[in-house]
Amino acid sequence: MRPIPDEEFSRLIGSIYDCALDPSRWPATLGVLNDLMRFRVSTLSMHDVPTGQLLLAVNHGYSEVELAGMYAVVNHVADSWGGRERILSLPIDEPLIQTAVNPARAQCLYVREWADPFGYADALAVFLTRDAASVGTLAFGRHRDDGPIGEAEVALARLFVPHLKRALVISRLLEARAVERATFAAALDVLSVAVLLVTGDLRLIHANRAGETLLR
Template structure:
């Protein structure tokens, strides 16, 4: 079984997919290999329970999709099982995850997929090929003759699963011609699996959406130039956001030694360690609003780091080793915004000269200092400032600084 990626749909690529994800049956058992027959309805409660366990494992670990499909294939006595994530089209090859007992790769191109008789099924309704076409029509179809028959596919059980986000996923199980057709008991067994497969897909989508949102929020925090260092129950560093990683790499007042966050100077370090110990032993203090802050001196002579230590509320689902217990927030009190001039122009319709002046003012310079830095006359700077006020709708320099820090600087910063 091969693993492939599909760049336009990286968040939902399951563990194992065929070389060309536009095909419904890309992996083959040994031609002519018999498939055991038997009523799927005879599955014991214990086996069915184990099967559900496999199904509900996959949202948490996408590498289990292939194993899940293979378990379903065995239970339904098939030679292939496939999950169609996207059926594909003219501009999209689609994505299909397939499993079979033999992992031999076939031709990577299937130009017959558009001819599949299973397009447009009623969602959540289990059908077989006999429900779709008379046998004579199925045998005469190009899709069967040119693709399915050479790959030892004759009997097909199919269902389209409608998920909560409006998507439709195809689930297919196939058997060779020498095997028995899918029985009423097989269809009933698949029907009982439908709600569980749907829940697993919905969980998969929800988990990955949450991960994307968490990534977005983390990116936003980094854009705001707030460093976040997460410590575990032993006070050891387990995670840093990009801003914190950059601060720690400088070793200018703060550093990591043996997985412990330390301050360079002894007095600062004693206070930092005390705040961490208190957060670890009295997490309720943070909930009561008693979070403490401190400044950490920097050997470089630049302005001190602003540091806040806060306990992370314990979560019954995060017990065990290395659970997040303390967050240390670090702010560069001297950090300046360096938004791109073009972005400032686009947001407020400023000229290049006006944008340059506004950025210098946002970085804390006075009008006179900004004029000197830009090598322009003070009267010219005042004229630019009047125009900036008019275009941005503000009347004071402090308001200008605020809107630049909250818009241009935020949008223009990069990790």
Template structure:
């Protein structure tokens, strides 16, 4: 393979790696070094310049890293990057070199060169400033020392080929990062609420569960996961569950069906679980999304109340929080006294203090507040 063919192969591999890194951020480290190697250079920086002089270094070669004690100094020069300022005036998404932006005399006498570039052994630059998806300015800077010689038209053409792929990869990465944050926030929110959430397809096959749903399905025989499928007992109730799941999935497909969405799952000697089934429309049907599904919300009226949260919200003592938590579960003062091993009069005394601290006046009012506040 000739040197020209080897250079072209490196550039092609770099472009392919850009898209892989957009899909998997773990592949970004080393991107700058790959870029420098593909352009016969010693250093590369990829960064974002945003509002308020904010600069985010996405990736740079190791020789551009500075000691911790010099971090503020380096950040200041990144904000006052002379080449970036001149490139914006020169035109966005235009491939430029240092020779397009400053004369040799101006560069040699600038503080940017004297204090910053000389420290990094940088003299020649090849790159571009370009818009990104979130309104910030992307910066690609490729550098080498004076002894390596100025960049040629061939190298400028290579960056012109690389640049649109870098822009697309960054936009894709930013978009997927936003989706990932939204997905993570949704999962964390589901794990914080006291309702179990199960995603199922039209055959009741379990696609995803929240932490609360996992616990409820393990602890209850009336509603459980059997061989990867959501199943209710007795069989007649499972038939009803299946019909309502199919109806929800059909609605998600755009064919509204039976609007009944609620079910009660009986439990011997205990309050029933309540189940709500709603449609879940596909978000990206063209890219492998499993298609329409149903969300199954499961609530246990006997689920323990977060007593620590009650203490933080209302300034309750440990015992008052235990009484309040039992009240929120629908237990009577007599049941609470028996459960906690204290006298009924003591429970009533705690209840008076709970009413005062929560600003309520009746036991039923306090129960509603406590049950809904955590």
């Protein structure tokens, strides 16, 4: 696996942080990581805890047929890693090779009905977040034609893990702030009295609906 020139590495790190501000950039960034580590597909996902609601789902490299097949058996993904209890015991921030974590993966329905038919012989995954608020995972699929996953891929993935974690945290904070602002604005809008929020130098920063009517 080729070494990463400093300029290319810096550009990729910048792209990861750009994704925090603009989530539409994630597919392209995952594509670069795929090419760099010789993976064909990748999935970045984040689920809310405890509802299980999908907060973020980004896929790259899959054909429509592959995606449809994957979602048909997605409830069995955990089994390919040894089950939910096994997943909860796995370390955070450490790139993990699926066949090493679960040598019996071939018996899993997800593998039999999706991974094997499409040629995906192994996977590398990192738990980026796993706390009271969310569970975030980045997983890469290795096709059988591209050889086994080795220490080179694991070492390379370790370089990006801290930056991916921070990008996700920033994204969640921005999302929370946006929800907070929307809730705050909605609460002010129900008031019949005009409310104008201004800075110390009397610069208007927010007006509720009654306030906008008054200004007009």
